[in-house]
Amino acid sequence: xxxxQLQSLAGSYPLALRGLGxxxxxxxxxxxxxxxIGFGLGILRTGGNRLISGAIGAWVDLxxxxxxxxxxxLIFFILPELGxxxxxxxxxxxxxxxxxACFICEIVVAGIxxxxxxxxxxxxxxxxxxxxxxxxxxxxxxxxxxxxxxxxQYVLLIKxxxxxxxxxxxxxxxxxxxxxxxxxxxxxxxxxxxxGYFIVCYPLILLARRLEQRMGAAHGEVxx
Amino acid sequence: xxxNFSFRTIVEYLPLFGQGLVTTVWLSVLAFxxxxxxxxxxxxxxxxxxxxxxxxxxxYIDAVRATPLLAQLYFLYFGLPRLGIxxxxxxxGILALSLNSGAYVAEIIRAGILSIPRGQVEAGVASGMTxxxxxxxxxxxxxxxxxIPPLLGQAIVLVKDSALLxxxxxxxxxxxxxxxxxxxxxxxxxxxxxxxxxxxxYYGLKGLAALSGRWLGLAGVRT
Numbered sequence: 001x002x003x004x005q006l007q008s009l010a011g012s013y014p015l016a017l018r019g020l021g022x023x024x025x026x027x028x029x030x031x032x033x034x035x036x037i038g039f040g041l042g043i044l045r046t047g048g049n050r051l052i053s054g055a056i057g058a059w060v061d062l063x064x065x066x067x068x069x070x071x072x073x074l075i076f077f078i079l080p081e082l083g084x085x086x087x088x089x090x091x092x093x094x095x096x097x098x099x100x101a102c103f104i105c106e107i108v109v110a111g112i113x114x115x116x117x118x119x120x121x122x123x124x125x126x127x128x129x130x131x132x133x134x135x136x137x138x139x140x141x142x143x144x145x146x147x148x149x150x151x152x153q154y155v156l157l158i159k160x161x162x163x164x165x166x167x168x169x170x171x172x173x174x175x176x177x178x179x180x181x182x183x184x185x186x187x188x189x190x191x192x193x194x195x196g197y198f199i200v201c202y203p204l205i206l207l208a209r210r211l212e213q214r215m216g217a218a219h220g221e222v223x224x
Numbered sequence: 225x226x227x228n229f230s231f232r233t234i235v236e237y238l239p240l241f242g243q244g245l246v247t248t249v250w251l252s253v254l255a256f257x258x259x260x261x262x263x264x265x266x267x268x269x270x271x272x273x274x275x276x277x278x279x280x281x282x283x284y285i286d287a288v289r290a291t292p293l294l295a296q297l298y299f300l301y302f303g304l305p306r307l308g309i310x311x312x313x314x315x316x317g318i319l320a321l322s323l324n325s326g327a328y329v330a331e332i333i334r335a336g337i338l339s340i341p342r343g344q345v346e347a348g349v350a351s352g353m354t355x356x357x358x359x360x361x362x363x364x365x366x367x368x369x370x371x372i373p374p375l376l377g378q379a380i381v382l383v384k385d386s387a388l389l390x391x392x393x394x395x396x397x398x399x400x401x402x403x404x405x406x407x408x409x410x411x412x413x414x415x416x417x418x419x420x421x422x423x424x425x426y427y428g429l430k431g432l433a434a435l436s437g438r439w440l441g442l443a444g445v446r447t
Contacts, residue, residue, distance in 0.1 A: 065426030066419045067387030070398060074419065077411030155290070162292035166391055173295050186302020194291040194299065201290040 008183045009192070012175070019175030020196050026171060027158040027200075030093055034100025034157065035150075041101060042108025043134060056105065063102040068163050071095050076167045092164035100157050107149045111142030144215045151208040155201050162197075172196050234413050237404050244400030245421050251314065251396060252383045255321035259382065260375075262326025267333035281330070288327035294388055296320055301392050317389035325382045332378060336371035337363055369440045376433035383425050397421055 041060075045053045063071065076091040086094070115138050123133040165174035176193035180186050234241075269281035288296070297320040304311060311319075340363050348358035390398035397418050404414035 062423070065423045065430075067384040067398065067422060069387045069390070070401070070415055070419050070422065073401070073405070073411065074415045077405065077415065081412060159292040162294040163388070165294070173292065173298070176295065176298060180298070180302045184302075185306055186299065186304075187306050190295055190299035190303060193295050194287070197291045197295060198287065202286065205286065205290055 005183050005185050005188065009179070009188070012179045012183075015170075015175050015179070016172070016192070016196070019170055019172040020200075022169060022171040023158070023161055023173075023196075024200065026089075026092055026096060026161045026164065026169070027154075030096035030100055030161075031154055031157055033093075033097040035104055037097065037101035038104025039108055041105035042112065045105060045109050046112045060102045060105055063099060064106075068095070068099055068160050069166060071099065072164060072167055088164070088167045088169045091167060092161070092169050095164070096157060096161055099160060100153065103153050103156070104150065107146055107153065108142070110149075111144075111146035112138055114145045115141045148208050148212040148215055151204055151211060155204045155208065158201055158204075159197065230410060230413055233404070233408060233410055234417050237400070237414075237417075240400045240403065241397070241417060241421065244395065244397035244418070247395060248383065248386055248397040249425070251318055251389070251394070252321075252379070252386050255318045255325065255386065256379055256382055258318065258322025259325035259329045259378070262322055263329025263333055266326060266330035267337070270330060270334055271337065285327045285330055288324055293320070293324050293385055294391070296324055297388060297392060313389075313392045313394050317386070317392060317394045321382060321386060321389075324385070325378060328378050328381070329375065332371050332374045333367070335374075336367035339370055340366050372436050372440060373433050376429055376436060380426060380429045380433075383429065384422065387422075 041056050045056045047053065072091065072095045075095050076086075076088065079086055079091070119137055119141065120133060123137040128136065161171060162173040165171050165177065168174070170178075172193055176189050180189045183189060266281045266285060269277040270285070272278050297317065300320050300323075301313070301316050304316065344362055344366075345358060348362045353361070386396060387398040389396055390402060393399070401414035401418035404417075405411040
């Protein structure tokens with residue numbers, strides 16, 4: 001019986017690969033877009049314009065305060081009512097990008113605020129422009145604080161991409177769900193799904209840990 | 225269409241939303257209690273010097289952190305019956321949330337205990353305290369303080385994660401929104417309302433985290 005199941009599972013191998021491909025694709029696109037937008041929002045938020053930073057703060061809070069599943073449903077079911085035609089893949093990308101951008105914005109803000117004001121004043125005194133100060137003085141120093149949680153955020157993003165299976169995208173989790181309807185061995189099927197995610201996420205977790213140690217050491221903090 | 229956004233329907237469905245909210249709250253409370261239990265055991269195992277307990281604890285924590293909660297939920301939901309364990313969806317959901325959050329709680333507790341300077345432990349040893357006394361009177365009271373705000377942060381994550389239980393048909397808040405969306409074909413009314421309820425819970429817990437930070441005299445706590 002277990003043999004039959006294994007054979008049947010082996011038959012689902014192309015489907016599993018497609019699912020993994022979808023998961024990687026979703027994560028990668030929203031990771032790149034989310035990072036760009038997140039950095040933009042973070043820089044704008046610390047920019048000193050009260051209105052802009054207030055608006056960004058409120059939006060970030062809205063996104064951080066609601067479950068991702070609800071956000072996906074809102075985007076997927078309500079945007080069409082507003083006249084925006086979109087398929088599940090686009091909806092998933094929009095939802096994931098927005099989520100990533102909001103969390104990365106917070107990380108970037110924390111990084112920028114960690115740079116001593118004296119540095120900015122020195123850059124001002126040296127006659128650097130606003131952009132130069134950001135690009136050459138603040139961001140390079142902020143990256144120490146930003147990098148470890150940023151990589152951690154990527155792990156969260158990959159895991160959150162599993163939630164888009166709820167609107168019918170055939171990602172790795174959805175493949176598990178489909179396969180388990182035919183091969184009634186949930187332990188085995190979702191163990192394998194877990195292995196798929198583990199292979200993608202675990203190297204990133206290790207990287208985040210390493211970065212944390214290195215960046216911490218660079219700050220002269222004592223490692224325990 | 226959003227121009228005929230129906231507040232009347234929302235009011236009509238308010239009892240359903242209320243039930244969903246109450247379910248989300250109490251299942252989150254139970255799951256968080258479970259997560260604390262799992263987390264304390266894992267943290268204790270992880271802090272042992274011998275590898276016998278430490279390795280399994282680390283493996284568990286890494287496995288949980290590297291896989292999505294939804295896959296873990298389905299693992300239990302489709303897998304437990306296979307082992308002959310038939311549980312109601314609600315119980316499976318609470319179990320999945322506890323086991324998942326427990327791994328994160330374990331790391332928070334471990335970080336809290338490790339944040340106590342080594343000198344304090346040595347001072348305890350020098351004063352002739354036993355291991356239990358050092359834990360009870362020196363380490364835990366101080367570690368407790370620093371773990372409260374991140375634990376509340378984890379509670380926020382858990383409440384939001386509980387929305388996934390709607391996918392295995394647990395009648396919680398998100399499920400109430402889905403029902404309104406499918407019964408009346410009013411997704412806007414359904415999902416905006418539950419989003420508002422989740423925000424209520426979020427700001428409540430966030431306020432609590434900020435307050436606890438102030439009470440405990442921790443400066444600049446962010447969750």
